[in-house]
Amino acid sequence: MIRAHRIDLDGAKLVVMSEGDYEALCRAAGRAAADDGLPAFPAATKGGTMPALKFARVSIARDLIRARRDAGLSQQALADLTGLRQETLSRIENAKHSATPATVAKIERAIAKATKRLKGR
Secondary structure, eight states: OOOEEEEEETTEEEEEEOHHHHHHHHHHTTOOSSOTTOOOOOOOOTTSOOOHHHHHHHHHHHHHHHHHHHTTOOHHHHHHHHTOOHHHHHHHHTTSSOOOHHHHHHHHHHHHHHHHHHHHO
């Protein structure tokens, strides 16, 4: 049995539970609880700031990886759908390369199309 506590924090309704219960819920949903291979955000400075470009690359990469995985696509399959090289997708997903807005839009369209097909099954 999952034990959860509901709290209200600054107007946001939140649920607090043990890490074990959270991980069990994630497993039941077929998702990893941890950052399962996602690139790490850069470390914050003493002042709490992060390098903007690195943070943006990691944020985009993490979103794209999650969406690609949710659509059931490998990097190669996504590359085939977008016309990009798999190596290019790898560099974007590893936050080593800044994708142009047009490239991100192309990737998002391909993922959306694959997700729609997946849900249509």
